[in-house]
Amino acid sequence: xxxxxxxxxxxxxxxxxxxxxxxxxxxxxxxxxxxxxxxxxxxxxxxxxxxxxxxxxxxxxxxxxxxxxxxxxxxxxxxxxxxxxxxxxxxxxxxxxxxxxxxxxxxxxxxxxxxxxxxxxxxxxxxxxxxxxxxxxxxxxxxxxxxxxxxxxxxxxxxxxx
Amino acid sequence: xxxxxxxxxxxxxxxxxxxxxxxxxxxxxxxxxxxxxxxxxxxxxxxxxxxxxxxxxxxxxxxxxxxxxxxxxxxxxxxxxxxxxxxxxxxxx
Numbered sequence: 001x002x003x004x005x006x007x008x009x010x011x012x013x014x015x016x017x018x019x020x021x022x023x024x025x026x027x028x029x030x031x032x033x034x035x036x037x038x039x040x041x042x043x044x045x046x047x048x049x050x051x052x053x054x055x056x057x058x059x060x061x062x063x064x065x066x067x068x069x070x071x072x073x074x075x076x077x078x079x080x081x082x083x084x085x086x087x088x089x090x091x092x093x094x095x096x097x098x099x100x101x102x103x104x105x106x107x108x109x110x111x112x113x114x115x116x117x118x119x120x121x122x123x124x125x126x127x128x129x130x131x132x133x134x135x136x137x138x139x140x141x142x143x144x145x146x147x148x149x150x151x152x153x154x155x156x157x158x159x160x161x162x
Numbered sequence: 163x164x165x166x167x168x169x170x171x172x173x174x175x176x177x178x179x180x181x182x183x184x185x186x187x188x189x190x191x192x193x194x195x196x197x198x199x200x201x202x203x204x205x206x207x208x209x210x211x212x213x214x215x216x217x218x219x220x221x222x223x224x225x226x227x228x229x230x231x232x233x234x235x236x237x238x239x240x241x242x243x244x245x246x247x248x249x250x251x252x253x254x255x
Contacts, residue, residue: 033214038222040233072245079238082231097227100211110213117212117223120230127234131241138248 014056022049029125033114039124046125047132059140071134078127082120089116 025045028037053062066074086097094101099116100109107115179186187193191202204225208217212224222230 032219033216035216036218038219072241075238075241079234082234086227086231097224097231099224110211113212113220113224114214117214117219120223120227121219124230124234128237131237134241135244138244 010056014052018049018053018062021052022046025049025125025129029121030118032121033117039121040128042121043125043128044132046129047136050129050133051136054136059137066130066133068134068137071130071137075127075130075134078123078125078130081123081126085116085119085123 022045025042025048027042028045029039029042032038032042050062050066059068085099089098089101090096092101092103099113102112102116104112104115183189188199188201190199193199204217204221208220209215212220214220
């Protein structure tokens, strides 16, 4: 499925489904406090939307949402949001990941934990989504003109042995 | 082979405590050694500690958040490994 599909049905169905899948992914992340779900599941759904578009329309689709080059850096940012939340609690004198010690004016300790969990879930979702997209992109890194790769055919310098 | 292992698993499943059994070891307040059971604390205090109705989320992202950090690092490492092994770097000059 590396080449873009020629079928109008598949392309239209992919375009119609991908936003719904991603909207549901965002819902699963944000609503994880009240219903089954969380960062991992929501991140997988967000990645599924991007991968569906790339499967139906070729690997250059949905690059504006998350580009192939940006996937790994954004995954690092997601993991750093998670780890950084833990470091912030260390800075306020608590244990690692002990959100309750962070003094936020006007918010009581349980609600600080509530928002700490939300921040952490957001980081997880970002990391999981972009990591899955990066794995998908790397696995079909097959530059060719029919995949819409404008750089195809140019010499790959580092593949030549000296 | 498959049937033997399936039979073993089914045999083991039949000896599990019934669902919701209050005398099951994981539902007791104290384990057989006399220590407190962690799950009992989670069920009692999850909402009080984090104002979050879904106690699975509280356990995953608050009480056991270091474990979840490890899971994220596993996924991230898989992504970075694929990047390093599979991606063909193309340099033009």
